[in-house]
Amino acid sequence: MAPTERPTPSGPIAPDLRIVESRVYRGGNIWSYEPAIHLVVDLGVLEDYPSDTIDGFTDRLLELLPALENHGCSRGVKGGFIERLREGTWLGHVAEHVALQLQQEAGHDLRRGKTRGVKGQPGRYNVIYGYQDEGVGLAAGQLAVRLVNDLVAPAEDFDFEAELESFLRRAERTAFGPSTLAILEEAISRDIPYIRLNSASFVQLGQGVHAQRIRATMTSKTSALAVDIAGDKDLTAKLLGSAGLPVPKQDVVRTEAGAVQVAREIGHPVVVKPLDGNHGRGVGLNLMDDDAVRAAFALAKAESRGGYVVVESFITGRDYRCLIVGGRMQAIAERVPAHVIGDGEHTIEELVAITNSDPRRGVGHEKVLTKIKVDEAAIERVRDQGFELDSVPDKGIMVKLALTGNMSTGGISIDRTFDAHPDNVEIAEEAARLVGLDVAGIDFIAPDIASPVRETGGAICEVNAAPGFRMHTHPTIGEPQFIAKPVVDLLFPPGAPSRVPIVAVTGTNGKTTTSRMIAHIMKGVGRKVGMTSTDGIVIDERLVVKADASGPKSARMVLQNPRVDFAVMEVARGGILREGLGYDRNDVAVVTNVAADHLGMRGIDTVEQLADVKAVIVEAVPRNGVAVLNADDPLVRRMRRRCSGDIVWFSIAAPGSRVRELIDDHCRRGGRAIVLEPTDRGDMIVIRHGRRSMQLAWTHLLPATLGGTAMFNVANAMAAAGAAFALGTGLHEIRQGLRTFSTSYYLSPGRMNLVDVHNVEVIVDYCHNAPGMRVLGDFVERYAAHKARSAELGKMSRIGMIATAGDRRDDDMRELGAIAADHFDVLVVREDARLRGRKSGETSGLIAEGARARMAEGGARCRQVEIVLDETAAVRHVMARANPGDLVVLCVDSHAAVMSELEAMTQQAQPGTHTTRDGVGDPDLDPNALSERARQEGDDAAADLGEPKPAEA
Structure with a gap:
């Protein structure tokens, strides 16, 4: 029923709009290309009462937040949102706009938002809106919900004005300064x-x-030494004075008596200030006698971290701040202390209130000007001028409320950039060079900056490291100066790169191996590769973090590393749904496949929805980027419509198939593709670019394909070749990378590692879902056909150890067991250490149930199904059953512990020898160390995934 058809409530409504779930997306996500806040809200009874059915709702909302008038909403014109309110819209949508407006009140210009119903859950809505600071964004959403509830039925304990003030102060604390x-x-x-x-x-x-x-x-x-010099006002003055620059007479004291004595020697009036202070705190100006010096000394010492106080001669004139960047003057501002101008009608207190009502003034740094604060120091300053707060100054009389012209105390600024005399500019630039600061604020006191200070009198009173920009970018009077440009020029000269190439890899299966292949190829051309994967974070071939690192936090860790000049990111579904990508865009996106896995989690119930999640990395490809897509997967093929850049297809489909026809048409139009060409000598991987065809490698000569039998690794190699080719890597480098990449434990741990244990062929892999088991089973059939002749008595048995994660659906677990039953003679079902909400034995029972059901149907290869829950015990049980010549496939959870166990088995028979194919005897495979390491892997993975750690036994 449309909002306008809803009945008007006959009595009071009990508002119960609440936030059910909140997420922060720090990169591209399923809702937006940009970072966003995602709130799931439940309207409760308010689902039956859109905005037009609640008397006075819109008017009260506009009274509190009048700037909502500017929101266009879906109408695309100013006032569009107000039209929606009066016509009737649900209150989740209202909360979205209020959250955006609250952030705008804090100075964050944000306009992106959307509200959509949660499928299958009436009354619940996904509220998505942009943010600049995530803490402020979340607080805005929470306050928006409280305000909407209060507008429906006012609460005694809710004061919006006070809440808004608190929100703005929080925003000022956590948001970026100006x-x-x-x-x-x-x-x-x-x-x-x-x-x-x-x-x-x-x-x-x-x-x-x-x-x-x-x-x-x-x-x-910025030089640390220069910062230390600028922080020591006495040293700065001596350094500048020794170079002939104008500075006031001064000395440093630690006692009140010393301050009085120095003031007498210099001659009144004097200035007293902390040696290492800032923002004008603790500064006493124009002190005419000993008593004034004593009072000012106490204030200055309280603000001095080291207890030292500077006493210097008072220079008469105006206060100017000269900003020097890279040794060149960029802006000059005249600073005027916080003050009011009398009008002969209002008291000073009233004039302050009128001044603070200026919309440009806010709390702290939230706006271009800061509200004047009437504290004890301000009252004292007013009294020094012969007034009280309730005095009515004559028209035109200036009453100062602060000594210094700092913007943070309510002062104003006047741009004087183009008024400065060249001599003064030269003095300021020389001061910055002498101190050694790349960005310096030179404080001048002079009668007029337009006249040479050496002639008119004046001096440099301070040199500041990390000077504020607000007085220059947002002057109260005059033109703003774009001073951030020279700062960024210092860090990134025109033409200098700021990004490293990013290759993002996703898919249901094969993404880890593909990521490793790409990293291996790029390492071969001299790149310092940072890679994230489900095994950890690798920086230049060194594993620096051992955990499931396929999420956005891991991606940011790679991009922060100062050695990395090329990034390969394995991107998992969970990370995208939880936090988004963690970066803004990727130069190349690789999608290996999409199959039914992880369904029924975080609102993803269908394989089509899963494809939408994985397509986020394709949407993150810029116009000059490339998406490398599996043409054999119809769900992946559809992603081409979401890519702003070019497409590189890869396919193992045979020539003449419909997929190859699509690729042929793509290449005729100048496109690129990686295809498989069958020949009498085997299958050849071919790179096609337009009408050109370039032979890359025979599949059976690539170690990772195990003689061409592992077709999934053939596809992974083609995807990796496509990514490298898209980045401009030469054919020879790609070929060399693929020819030297093997599935050894040290290049590809836990992925198709082949080990010989007393003539038993053992394959260690990570296969954990039904689609993966299907392609693994195909490999087992191919590989076993080649090995059958060497089996004892001419017969080769196949034994599989299988398992899956507890967060899969029951039917997915049964399907895994059923598929495995078609390819193995014996199945041993184990369980992961982390049960993910399941009871012990539940997951293995469902897998075994699926295998036995397939056996009961007839035609299955499997003859026996056993359950051994502990992984290490299951490995021992499988190996005890195996005979020389048999094929054992171990689908593992902790590959390090399993490899350690296999190593121990080999060493028991032939101590001190090296009989496995994969580095037996290596100290990295110490059983005791690796069992502890495996336990730690599980804990680290749980932390990265945001899931609870396994309970201790």
Whole structure:
């Protein structure tokens, strides 16, 4: 029923709009190309009451947030959202717009949002909206829900004005300051990515080897020695004075008596300030006598971290801040202390309130000006001028409420960039060079910056490291100066790169092996590769984190590493749904396949929905990027419509098939593809580009394919070749990379590792779902056919150890067992250490049930199904049953522990010898160490996935 058809409530409504779930997407996601907040809200009884049925709802909302008038909503015109409110819209949609507007109140210009119903759950809605700071974004959503409930039925304990003030203060604490934000906006305009490194203003610009860091206006190129010099006002003055620059007379003291004595020697009036202070705190100006010096000394010492206080001669004049970047003057602002101008009608207190009502003034740094705060220091300053707060100053009389012209205390700024005399500019630039700062704020006191200070009198009173930009970017009077540009120029000169190439790999099966192949190829051409995978984070072939690292947090860790100049990201479904991609875009997206796995989790119930999730990396491909897609998978083929860049197909389909016809048409139009060409000598991988065909390699000569029998690794090799070719890698380098990549434990741990244990062929793999078992079973058939002749008595038995994760559906587990029953003579079913919500024995029981049901149907190869829950015990049981010449396939959870066990078995028979095909005797396979390491792997994986750790036995 449409909103306009809903009945008007006859009595009071009990509002129960609530947030059921909240997520923060830090990159591209299934809802948006940009970072977003995702709230799942439950309207409760309000599902029956859209906005037009609640008396006065829209008017009260506009009274509190009048800027909602500017929201266009789906109408696309100003006022469109208000039209929707009056026509009737559900309150989840209202919460979305309120959350956006609250962030705009905090100075975050955000307009992206959408609200969609949760499928199959009436009254629940997905509310998605953009954010600039995730803490502020989440707080905005929470306050929006509370406000909507209060507008429906006012609550006694809810004061929106107070809540808004608290929200704005929180935003001011956690959001970027105006200086940092100015630099970030300039970086974003140049397509330079950034990563926030803490909750304050510590930010990385660029990625990997190209990264530079800033903290406010301090940069990676700022000298620590220069910062120390600028922080020591006495040393700075002596350094500048020795170079002939104008500085006031001064000395440093630690006692009140010392301050009085120095003031007498210098001559009143004087200035007293902390040696290592900032923002004008603890500064006493124009002190005319000993008593004033004593009072100012106490304030200055309280603000000094080291207890040292500077006493210097008071220079009469105006306060100017000169901003020097890279040794060149970029902006000059005249700073005027917080003040009010009398009108002969209002008291000083009333004038402050009128001044603070200026929409440009806000709390802290949330707006271009800060509200004037009337504290004890301000009252004292008013009294020094002969007034009280209730005094009515004459028209035109300026009443100062602060000594210094800092913006953070309510002061204003006047742009004087183009008024400065060249001599003064030269003095400021020389001061910055002497101190050694790349970004410096030079504080001048002079009668007029337009006249030479050496002639008119004036001096440099301070040199500041990390100077604020707000007075220059948002002057109260005058033109704003775009001073972030020269700062970014210092870090990234024109033409300098800021990004590393990113290859993202996803798919139901094969993504880990494909990622490793791509990393191996690029390592061969001299790249320092950072790779994430389900096994951990690898930086330049060194495993630095051992955990399931296929999520967005791991991706950011790679991009923060200063050695990385090429990134390969294995992207899992869970990470996309949980936090998005973790970066803004990938140069190449590789999708291996999409099959029914992980269904029934996080709202993904169909394989088509799963394909939509995996297509996020395809949507993250820019116009100059490439998507490498499996043409044999219809769900992957459809993703081509979501790609802004080019498509490179890969396919193992035979010539003449419908898939090959699609590829032929693609190549006739100049496209690229990786195909398999059958010949009398075997299958050849061929790269096609337009009308050209280039032979790459025979499949049976690639070690990872085990003689061409592992067709899934043939497809993985083709996908890796497609990604490398798309990035401009030469044919020889791609060929060499594939020819030297094997499934040995050290290049591809846990993926098709072939080990010989007393003439028993043992394959260790990670297969854990029905689609994977289907292709693994096909490999077993091919491989066993080649090995049958060497079996004892001419007969080769196949023994499989299988399992799956407990978060799969019951039917998926049964299907896994049924498929395995078609390919193995004996099945041993184990369980993972992490049961993921299942009872012990439940998962293995369902798999065994599926295998036995397939055996009962007839035609299955399997003759016996056994359950051994512990993985190590299951490995021992399987190996005890195997005879020389048999084929054993171990589908493992902790590959390190399993390989350790196999190593121990070999060493028991032939101590001190090396009989396996895969590095037997290596100290990395110590059984005791690896069993503990395997346990740690499970804990680390649980943490990365946001899941609980397994309970201790």
